Amino acid sequence: MKEAVTRIRNIGISAHIDSGKTTLTERILYYTNRIHAIHEVRGRDGVGATMDFLDLERERGITIQSAATFCSWQEHFINIIDTPGHVDFTIEVERALRVLDGAVLVLCAVGGVQSQSLTVDRQMNRYQVPRLAFINKCDRSGADPQRVVEQLRQKLDHNAVLLQLPIGLEADFQGVIDLVAMQALYFDGCSGEQVRREVIPAEMMESARQAREQLLEAASMFDDELLEAVLEDRPQPDQIQRALRRGVLRRELTPVLLGSAFRNKGVQPLLDAVVRYLPGPADVSVRARDVERDQAEVELHPDPQLPPVALAFKLEEGRYGQLTYVRVYQGVIRRGQTLLNTRTGRKFRVGRLCRMHAARMEEIEASASGDIVALFGVDCASGDSFCAPGQRLLLGSMHVPEPVISLAVTAGDATARDKLNQALGKLTREDPTFRARVDAESGQTVISGMGELHLQVYLERLRREFGLEPEVGQPRVAYREAITRQARFNYVHKKQTGGSGQYGRVAGYLEPLEEGDYLFEDRITGGAIPREFIPSCDKGFRECLQQGPLIGAPITGIRVVLDWGASHAVDSSDLAFRQAAIGAFRQAYSQAGPVIQEPIMKVVVETPAEYSGQVLATLNQRRALILGLAEDGAFAAVEAEVPLATMFGYATVLRSVTQGKAEFTMEFACYRQLPAALAQQLQEEHARGGKKTGQST
Amino acid sequence: MLDDELVKKNPLRRLDSQQQGLLPSGNLGLVVAPAGTGKTAFLVQLALDNLLRGEAVLHLSVAGKLQRIRSWYKELLLQLAGGQATAGLRRVEASMQSRQLIITFRKPAGLAARLSERLQQLDAQDIFQPTVVVVDGLGSGGELPGLLGQLAGIAAERNLSLWASLRQEAARPRNELPAELLAACAVVVYLEAAGPAVKLHLAKAPDLPSPPPPLLLDPQTLLLQQPPASPSRQ
Numbered sequence: 001m002k003e004a005v006t007r008i009r010n011i012g013i014s015a016h017i018d019s020g021k022t023t024l025t026e027r028i029l030y031y032t033n034r035i036h037a038i039h040e041v042r043g044r045d046g047v048g049a050t051m052d053f054l055d056l057e058r059e060r061g062i063t064i065q066s067a068a069t070f071c072s073w074q075e076h077f078i079n080i081i082d083t084p085g086h087v088d089f090t091i092e093v094e095r096a097l098r099v100l101d102g103a104v105l106v107l108c109a110v111g112g113v114q115s116q117s118l119t120v121d122r123q124m125n126r127y128q129v130p131r132l133a134f135i136n137k138c139d140r141s142g143a144d145p146q147r148v149v150e151q152l153r154q155k156l157d158h159n160a161v162l163l164q165l166p167i168g169l170e171a172d173f174q175g176v177i178d179l180v181a182m183q184a185l186y187f188d189g190c191s192g193e194q195v196r197r198e199v200i201p202a203e204m205m206e207s208a209r210q211a212r213e214q215l216l217e218a219a220s221m222f223d224d225e226l227l228e229a230v231l232e233d234r235p236q237p238d239q240i241q242r243a244l245r246r247g248v249l250r251r252e253l254t255p256v257l258l259g260s261a262f263r264n265k266g267v268q269p270l271l272d273a274v275v276r277y278l279p280g281p282a283d284v285s286v287r288a289r290d291v292e293r294d295q296a297e298v299e300l301h302p303d304p305q306l307p308p309v310a311l312a313f314k315l316e317e318g319r320y321g322q323l324t325y326v327r328v329y330q331g332v333i334r335r336g337q338t339l340l341n342t343r344t345g346r347k348f349r350v351g352r353l354c355r356m357h358a359a360r361m362e363e364i365e366a367s368a369s370g371d372i373v374a375l376f377g378v379d380c381a382s383g384d385s386f387c388a389p390g391q392r393l394l395l396g397s398m399h400v401p402e403p404v405i406s407l408a409v410t411a412g413d414a415t416a417r418d419k420l421n422q423a424l425g426k427l428t429r430e431d432p433t434f435r436a437r438v439d440a441e442s443g444q445t446v447i448s449g450m451g452e453l454h455l456q457v458y459l460e461r462l463r464r465e466f467g468l469e470p471e472v473g474q475p476r477v478a479y480r481e482a483i484t485r486q487a488r489f490n491y492v493h494k495k496q497t498g499g500s501g502q503y504g505r506v507a508g509y510l511e512p513l514e515e516g517d518y519l520f521e522d523r524i525t526g527g528a529i530p531r532e533f534i535p536s537c538d539k540g541f542r543e544c545l546q547q548g549p550l551i552g553a554p555i556t557g558i559r560v561v562l563d564w565g566a567s568h569a570v571d572s573s574d575l576a577f578r579q580a581a582i583g584a585f586r587q588a589y590s591q592a593g594p595v596i597q598e599p600i601m602k603v604v605v606e607t608p609a610e611y612s613g614q615v616l617a618t619l620n621q622r623r624a625l626i627l628g629l630a631e632d633g634a635f636a637a638v639e640a641e642v643p644l645a646t647m648f649g650y651a652t653v654l655r656s657v658t659q660g661k662a663e664f665t666m667e668f669a670c671y672r673q674l675p676a677a678l679a680q681q682l683q684e685e686h687a688r689g690g691k692k693t694g695q696s697t
Numbered sequence: 698m699l700d701d702e703l704v705k706k707n708p709l710r711r712l713d714s715q716q717q718g719l720l721p722s723g724n725l726g727l728v729v730a731p732a733g734t735g736k737t738a739f740l741v742q743l744a745l746d747n748l749l750r751g752e753a754v755l756h757l758s759v760a761g762k763l764q765r766i767r768s769w770y771k772e773l774l775l776q777l778a779g780g781q782a783t784a785g786l787r788r789v790e791a792s793m794q795s796r797q798l799i800i801t802f803r804k805p806a807g808l809a810a811r812l813s814e815r816l817q818q819l820d821a822q823d824i825f826q827p828t829v830v831v832v833d834g835l836g837s838g839g840e841l842p843g844l845l846g847q848l849a850g851i852a853a854e855r856n857l858s859l860w861a862s863l864r865q866e867a868a869r870p871r872n873e874l875p876a877e878l879l880a881a882c883a884v885v886v887y888l889e890a891a892g893p894a895v896k897l898h899l900a901k902a903p904d905l906p907s908p909p910p911p912l913l914l915d916p917q918t919l920l921l922q923q924p925p926a927s928p929s930r931q
Contacts, residue, residue: 612818613818616822626825627799629800629815631811632803633804
């Protein structure tokens, strides 16, 4: 395909759970003629919406995996990445945001800006993604688009401006007024596929005029020509559109559209807006780092003539094998081409190439520049950069958060265990925040992830996709050990009882490291320890970091300085010094004020004001540090820092205390020292070997 | 170390001849100024001063945002420490965290009643018991005299030091707040933008025979521009 880069739109649709974005995406696919009939998401007629092709998603009514789909509208080519709304799956959202150029933030006309919208918006800010807002569900009882726009301004700090006004609301919602063209739009046909343009109803003329004034005021900030035209009272639609686009690309303006995907209203104008106002691949500046030239930054251009550069952002094991979704930032990718994986340094040949439609695919010969496509049978990891052989360019990494909760899983017999390992291998390759390892002490397989729901979903998948039902232990938070003061070591490892022996002495100190996990400093002078053995000392120290003596948790934040030592002409060896380092570490560690740290989460609970007292109580019972309270009329939001260990099952507690009307989001904040009593308890349990009961509150 | 700096530069300490705290517990203090002069910075400095002395401070903001207010505290504390984000500063911040709580009300309607209810709730559940409360963002309006009276009542009832900021119309010259407003306040301070500095006028305070000369404050931090050579305690 030789689409001009200007006509490509790589967008994401991000939103709060249940704001109807899956229905919206389904409608988009329908109107762009990719699917043949509209099926309701919850499967009333037995067939679920095309996007949610995992059974699981259909049942839970939520979208779990991101899927990329391709469609076209008005000679533009749109790659839509559907993203999940739940905070436990933020890696999926991060992944999508990394490769998109623009986004549509879907909000519910009744619920407005809710806790998840805040998280999603913050993520979009982190990746500097220009966006539009779509206020969905205008047909529902309680719909109040004006209030939502206010919330966009207040809570998310957007310069939000309405491009449309609703004609009627709730059951009465009939269509929208396009304030740029100054026309009323109605959606006819059994699925709203015919857009009918009419004169604005007389009774709405005044409010339309006022709203348009606000629109023009906001838009003319971005275009002098428009400003002049507005002053002379003759602004043209194309001038307005140009100004709006500029505002959006600069991320200083958020145009707001309205509709009801369920009732088939407002989707086509949204598509028009995506094409008009969201950026194409050439509108966004992308940089890579040149490994050959000391990580110098290189600007990339989506020019088909330039050498290819692409990012593998999602791996998926499908029916046909391993699929790798890539975003092409420069040049094109075509079948038979040879590319280099910058991380591994290995070249590979591009086999089959396709464009993805949710659950269906079209094979193609080559991608466009700036496009998103999927490759078959490429062995790589999520986040790898591909470029032309002869270059070594790296695209910046995604922000991958560390897992904070783990669970031991035990398969029944040897066959089940093999199956489990295979399954976990596949699942962990797809999702860098989901990890699996074998615990050295207990020999158990431990899976870890971003939250309870995250792990629950994977357990479900193990059951459905692999037929595995492992025994599951208690969830455990990822504790860490750290030291609080400096301690010296001076240790000799000696085994000289005839024959070849071992000898090595190391001396120095451990001290807390402010930033980072581990730093080794070699301050040996005068060959006190021969140069060739120093790396072994480092290795020995590192070994100790994996499992701390207090509770077997990883140790972090340590600087080790080696300043003296001694060796033996014959008996010193790599092994000797490694053992010496291990001994030295253990010697100093207990003197270094070791402590246990637990993950602390930033929790935000949004609740109707009348339950705020109870909500505070539930947090207070969980060793929470209340940071603030924001009261906004009928609602209140409580911000607190709460230990993850106390948050298990919080969803249930919150639901019962607030009759299901409150919700909360949780994200990792930092690690903090455990209170002495709890630390003591954990240590005792560990000493007794009681790993299975390791849950502290 | 941080404390000494603060003592030298904080204008209220300087004015506090008795060294008992300019605003005694159980009373209401008012800081008045036109928009943009520095009321919020002033209140945050005041709060930080108390936090550094080990007090628990509740910061109530009308129409403010939690994140922004937190940034204020972070920034001003950093400046107090000389602009260096050291480990020592982080420890100070960490120790302050449990003695600090920020509440925002979107609208001022029923402020006093709602504040009282919150204080009661936080106390009853043993979550937070402030000794100092700062209320930022009051504007002039018809219900103001009543509101100040109510705030003074809350301060007295709970034995708090309660400071409030009041936005004054720029047109009105200072010292022209009506007596009925000032009646409820034990301490009244005016801030006035004066070229490269901000002038602080102490208009009313307990045991104040006559208003002292105005102090000159740095417009960014609302601290004294130069520490006094030798503070005289009289």
